[in-house]
Amino acid sequence: MNSFLEFEKPLADIEGKLKELKHLAEDGDVDVSSEIAKLETRSDLLLRETYEDLGAWQKTQVARHADRPHYLDYVEGLIEDFTTLAGDRGFGEDKAILGGLGRFRGRSVMVIGQEKGSNTTDRIKHNFGMAQPEGYRKAVRLMKLAEKNNIPVITFVDTAGAHPGIEAEERGQAEAIARSIDTGLSLKVPFISIVIGEGGSGGAIALAAGNTVLMLEHAIYSVITPEGCASILWRSGDKARDAAEAMKLTAQDLLELGVIDKIIKEPLGGAHRGAAETITATGDALAEALDNLVEKDGETLRLERRQKFLDMGRAGIA
């Protein structure tokens, strides 16, 4: 792994040493195999210890890690015959939210998600996963299309928030998000949402009003970014770490609060250390959630989804 996060520095040091030793071993003069074994054990242990007990701010960094699998990686790994459907039919094609038809383990599904991009060019192309109103309007169109054809809807959430800009406001960013929430809540087909990285604010809930909401172990989901919260309540962006801790934005906190239904375990050291493993685990969790929903009739799905959100905050909170 090339890019280490700030809190992973001790890990980086050990791995640096390991690399050196391995070089030495290749030269063949000295036998360092026992040293290497020792260091590898230490490295594993340290990784385990670090990741067993990540704080909210550390999780925020992991959730935003550039090497973490993004939406299109999941599409590639899980969806066959993926066929992109573009445009909101009113103004344009947003590239922060992408969607289309595909097959998931044999079933037709409608897949919609936020793509952050994995390199600078892609990140700019996808506007860092921050959608314009057209993105949400396209999502509404695709959700309705899925409903008409009795196809389950699967959304992948990974955004810092909807795009804040003059044009976005002009074209009704707020209305587009509101309509997307409304449409998601009214669907008479199974609707599963997966928070894979960053679930930021209204831009996230617009795609996350599902019957079942899954969340990756080190993903975050919150009403505002920790930086935004810090700048408003603490009047200082430097307090993002404090804000992250106070906001209860980890998957573990959200499961306890009844906001999400299930946590998908990430490989040791986070999804960025094992993309394939993460994507398979996500597929398994998705298949299980889907199995639990597909037999239900449309009205039941809609009413159960509604009841789930109505119950939030009414029970189970001290």
Add this chain to the structure above:
Amino acid sequence: MNWLTNFVRPKIRALVRKQDDRETLWEKCPSCGQMIFHRDLDAAMRVCPHCDHHMRLNARQRLEQLLDDGTIERIAVPDVPADPLKFRDVKKYTDRLKDARAKTSEDEAMVVASGTMNGLGIITCVQNFAFMGGSMGLAAGEAMLAGAERAVADSKPLIIFAAAGGARMQEGILSLMQMPRTTIAVEMVQEAGLPYIVVLTDPTTGGVTASYAMIGDIHIAEPGALIGFAGQRVIQDTIREKLPDGFQRAEYLLEHGMIDMVVHRHELRDTLSRIVDMMMNRDESRIIKSLAALPPAVDAPSEEKTDADDASDAAPVETDS
């Protein structure tokens, strides 16, 4: 004890106090800076007689302006868990709540009431910007749901007055969850075939705009109201350009097709009555014209125009994006 302490001092105190009271009898318009006598301001429904600036109303003032005298019935909102996250920033959330309650004499940022408006029965939810910026948390969610349930039970229209900086950050993710929850409240009213009308007042931003405030059957805004999703500072920080004049104001939203109309506060009650009456699609109008005439024009107070330059209604409004 002598005549000085018993007689003179109270007199002096009373004199001083009267002076203080007189100060608060005059209010400065945050837009034009003119001083307005409180009775004139109340008679003008808290619209500046000089520049037409619509001042913010608290929940009580709004209900009194909207509903027929003596018909206001407050609807109880179920209790919600106080401080579910045990949240603390520079101040404890519970202390912020206490302060807001003391300041506004209200329990929470959204008030629900039933009553008649020109004789028409309605249910209304009013957001109070003075209460923690009107912010939407668990209590606002329950208030919207209580209003919606009552509207459906009584077959009455639901009219909401939005005024909020956005979600209540101290409730974290649970405040975000009020976006779907309040949306469900709206769906319940709309499914019952009842009118759901949104009046956007200054300011309505963030998660409130991106949920129940933008899915009304009809959207009405008060003149000059700030309405938007992202906060102006956030946008400015993102694009690093000057924002256009009138950006995110009611008239701007009208021009961009996001609202049906901008209505002056003096016309609001009658406009709402007319719309509700027609939307209820009855055989004949049931409007009972109220006796309350429009406020008379008010003469300028004797004070000279104060320095208007430092007066601005651009109170910082924080929103999520």
